[in-house]
Amino acid sequence: MKTKKLIISAIVCLILIIASLPYMTACGGADKEGKTIKLGISTPSTGVAAEKGRPLEHGQKDAIAYVNAELGGVEGYQIEIVWRDNGYDAAQMSNIVRNFMDEGCVMFSTSSSAMMTASMGLANEYGFAGLAAFSSPNLYRPPQHIYGQLPDYGDDFLAFMDYYLDEMWEGSGQPKVAIHALNNSTGKGAINAARAYAEEMGITVLWDGAEGKAFEHKADSISEMESLTRIKAMNPDVLYISSTPAPTALIVKNARELGMDVVIASGHAGLTSALVDLAGEDAEGVYGVFPTVSWGDDVPGMDKMMEYCEANHPEDAGNGDYITGWTQSLIMMEIVRTALQNADYDALASGDADAWAITENEGIKKLVNYDVEGLHGPVSYTIDDNRLSKSVLIFKIQNGIIKAITDWIEAPVVRYEDLDWFGQ
Amino acid sequence: MSLPCGIRNLTYAQDMAIVRTKTQWGMLLGLLVVVFTAPLYLSNYWLGVFNLIGITIIAATGLNILTGYCGQLSIGHAGFIAVGAYTSAILTTRFEMPFLVGLICAGLMAGVIGIIFGLPSIRVKGFYLAITTIAAQFIIMWIINQWGWTGGQLGMTVPFASIGGYVFKSGMSQFYLIIGITVLCIFIAKNLVRTRVGRAFIAIRDNDLAAEVMGVNLTYYKLMAFFIGCFFAGIAGSLFAHWNITLTPEQFSFKNSILYVGIIIIGGLGKSVGPILGVLLINLLKEVLTINVVPFLEDKLTMFPSGFASGVTPMLFGLVIVLFLILEPRGIAHRWNLIKASYRLWPFSY
Numbered sequence: 001m002k003t004k005k006l007i008i009s010a011i012v013c014l015i016l017i018i019a020s021l022p023y024m025t026a027c028g029g030a031d032k033e034g035k036t037i038k039l040g041i042s043t044p045s046t047g048v049a050a051e052k053g054r055p056l057e058h059g060q061k062d063a064i065a066y067v068n069a070e071l072g073g074v075e076g077y078q079i080e081i082v083w084r085d086n087g088y089d090a091a092q093m094s095n096i097v098r099n100f101m102d103e104g105c106v107m108f109s110t111s112s113s114a115m116m117t118a119s120m121g122l123a124n125e126y127g128f129a130g131l132a133a134f135s136s137p138n139l140y141r142p143p144q145h146i147y148g149q150l151p152d153y154g155d156d157f158l159a160f161m162d163y164y165l166d167e168m169w170e171g172s173g174q175p176k177v178a179i180h181a182l183n184n185s186t187g188k189g190a191i192n193a194a195r196a197y198a199e200e201m202g203i204t205v206l207w208d209g210a211e212g213k214a215f216e217h218k219a220d221s222i223s224e225m226e227s228l229t230r231i232k233a234m235n236p237d238v239l240y241i242s243s244t245p246a247p248t249a250l251i252v253k254n255a256r257e258l259g260m261d262v263v264i265a266s267g268h269a270g271l272t273s274a275l276v277d278l279a280g281e282d283a284e285g286v287y288g289v290f291p292t293v294s295w296g297d298d299v300p301g302m303d304k305m306m307e308y309c310e311a312n313h314p315e316d317a318g319n320g321d322y323i324t325g326w327t328q329s330l331i332m333m334e335i336v337r338t339a340l341q342n343a344d345y346d347a348l349a350s351g352d353a354d355a356w357a358i359t360e361n362e363g364i365k366k367l368v369n370y371d372v373e374g375l376h377g378p379v380s381y382t383i384d385d386n387r388l389s390k391s392v393l394i395f396k397i398q399n400g401i402i403k404a405i406t407d408w409i410e411a412p413v414v415r416y417e418d419l420d421w422f423g424q
Numbered sequence: 425m426s427l428p429c430g431i432r433n434l435t436y437a438q439d440m441a442i443v444r445t446k447t448q449w450g451m452l453l454g455l456l457v458v459v460f461t462a463p464l465y466l467s468n469y470w471l472g473v474f475n476l477i478g479i480t481i482i483a484a485t486g487l488n489i490l491t492g493y494c495g496q497l498s499i500g501h502a503g504f505i506a507v508g509a510y511t512s513a514i515l516t517t518r519f520e521m522p523f524l525v526g527l528i529c530a531g532l533m534a535g536v537i538g539i540i541f542g543l544p545s546i547r548v549k550g551f552y553l554a555i556t557t558i559a560a561q562f563i564i565m566w567i568i569n570q571w572g573w574t575g576g577q578l579g580m581t582v583p584f585a586s587i588g589g590y591v592f593k594s595g596m597s598q599f600y601l602i603i604g605i606t607v608l609c610i611f612i613a614k615n616l617v618r619t620r621v622g623r624a625f626i627a628i629r630d631n632d633l634a635a636e637v638m639g640v641n642l643t644y645y646k647l648m649a650f651f652i653g654c655f656f657a658g659i660a661g662s663l664f665a666h667w668n669i670t671l672t673p674e675q676f677s678f679k680n681s682i683l684y685v686g687i688i689i690i691g692g693l694g695k696s697v698g699p700i701l702g703v704l705l706i707n708l709l710k711e712v713l714t715i716n717v718v719p720f721l722e723d724k725l726t727m728f729p730s731g732f733a734s735g736v737t738p739m740l741f742g743l744v745i746v747l748f749l750i751l752e753p754r755g756i757a758h759r760w761n762l763i764k765a766s767y768r769l770w771p772f773s774y
Binding site for chain 2: 084096099102117124
């Protein structure tokens with residue numbers, strides 16, 4: 001009798017629990033319904049770097065649309081985008097960052113190191129964390145509130161030269177390397193790395209006069225025949241270009257026109273399908289460094305990303321910048337997820353100075369081995385190093401396709417701030 | 425200046441006064457109340473927008489003195505602003521001088537550099553002078569890019585402005601500092617063109633040969649116009665440096681120099697209110713397009729190819745400027761004068 005009562009009671013309890021489950025779930029969902037977390041995104045979708053900015057913008061927005069639509073947002077909260085086109089105009093950036101702060105964004109991102117450089121003073125002053133897809137050592141050496149999604153332009157140079165010395169250099173003595181650099185932080189990153197490590201690596205950098213002065217070009221350059229003629233006269237073994245795709249393509253074409261017999265390599269700001277489109281056959285055989293996998297590689301996140309790209313922005317198919325944009329948003333949402341696991345939603349959603357501190361301390365600084373669905377190297381925060389991903393791949397353009405020719409290469413931490421010439 | 429019907433100037437002081445009628449006083453006070461209470465109802469972002477507008481007005485006022493009043497075409501104004509910005513930044517960071525010293529030195533340094541690049545104006549004018557000022561832009565920016573003290577291409581971080589221990593860090597405090605200096609600069613510029621110097625500038629602009637015959641020393645006054653115009657640019661540069669707190673050479677591009685010329689043409693060349701109206705139109709148009717129009721178009725115009733909204737912004741910006749120049753080639757200041765004239769005659773417009 002007693003057992004029978006217990007069984008009946010248990011069944012009744014079970015029925016009650018099962019019956020109330022939909023209401024409990026509904027209550028949980030209703031709690032989060034309409035609640036959002038804001039992320040600030042700024043891309044150079046117009047202006048001289050638009051060929052990079054547009055695929056980056058599309059990748060970032062598509063990744064957030066995917067997470068909101070298919071994964072129910074981050075921890076049940078929808079992600080709201082506050083997007084601003086900066087037109088690659090440095091004078092615009094500080095007001096865009098002010099706008100992000102006013103709108104209640106928990107953090108912001110820029111695509112380019114130049115735009116982050118223009119706004120980092122405010123971001124550091126207010127403790128408003130920024131994530132730059134493409135970065136240069138000046139953004140976070142010494143580390144403050146600006147983070148690099150990927151290894152920086154200095155890491156590109158070091159990784160490629162390591163590869164070149166190990167796998168390609170067959171001459172005697174030291175190889176001679178000429179650097180053609182964009183006249184902003186994109187170019188400066190490679191110059192700084194070359195200056196810091198040339199002696200240790202055993203390479204001779206062909207400076208344009210004084211040490212530390214590379215051959216420079218502007219983003220809207222229309223001919224580099226003059227500078228390349230001077231470089232050719234110095235008989236280099238390697239021509240390393242640290243720039244955006246359009247000027248990189250111009251330099252490659254001009255170098256081919258001059259009949260330069262050198263190994264040409266590009267940093268990751270220039271190595272995209274836009275380079276192949278712009279330089280055509282002249283791009284064949286160009287090496288480069290890029291911190292994401294190739295388009296179509298067999299990694300977990302590739303199919304979903306390609307599906308969204310095909311549906312929303314088919315013109316970006318094959319473009320590495322789309323992958324970078326997509327992964328940048330995935331990382332920002334992972335930061336929000338980590339922060340939400342360690343802090344209260346209301347505190348984070350307020351988008352004020354406390355929320356910025358939570359995002360940084362409970363989100364960014366607690367990132368450990370986030371795999372970004374295999375699309376680029378793992379993402380972790382390590383003390384005294386604001387580069388969240390530290391791995392790059394070496395690529396070569398063959399038959400119009402940018403193919404990876406190495407496995408992931410880890411870029412070491414370089415404490416540039418300890419060098420007396422850094423920032424001078 | 426014309427006055428409403430029935431009002432006469434009875435003394436010299438009345439004749440020279442800038443603000444003369446009760447209506448003008450009322451409007452001025454109303455404007456000052458609106459401006460100085462703006463931080464109470466504007467967000468931090470919009471305060472930032474108006475801070476940048478104030479800084480741009482100072483720089484454009486300098487260019488208006490040089491080009492609008494004295495007729496010396498300068499297409500290197502962003503370079504002179506950069507001189508002021510970096511002078512102030514270097515003095516306050518590397519030499520730890522107070523902000524006010526940096527501000528004044530920024531104006532003086534930009535003024536001196538302006539005189540150096542203004543020297544060709546003694547022999548050439550018009551398009552030829554424009555070419556020499558373009559050279560100024562490129563030479564100045566090259567030096568800034570190469571010189572270690574400026575941080576080169578990576579730029580430099582600058583402290584917020586501070587006076588007597590008070591740091592102008594919040595948007596509101598920066599607004600009062602910048603708008604205060606802007607009002608002062610406009611007042612100085614307005615009065616300058618009513619003095620002997622200003623009349624000499626106008627005489628040179630209208631006919632330099634005739635001016636010389638009248639006894640105007642062309643060399644002296646042309647170089648003075650360069651000094652004053654670039655002094656204002658230097659002050660604007662200093663304020664920009666301590667407001668933005670990050671300086672990079674890319675913030676002072678050749679494109680910006682051309683935009684400054686566009687601003688004073690659209691606002692009204694040789695009118696003290698011209699730079700104010702020109703800057704308000706250009707900056708607000710740019711902000712509204714960037715912040716409101718493009719995101720709206722991105723959301724709503726889904727039938728168009730991706731990137732359409734981004735691409736339409738520069739087109740809209742250019743279209744508005746072109747339409748404006750076609751419909752009101754004498755600048756907004758002329759339209760403003762027509763409105764004032766119509767008010768003076770109202771309600772008997774004959």
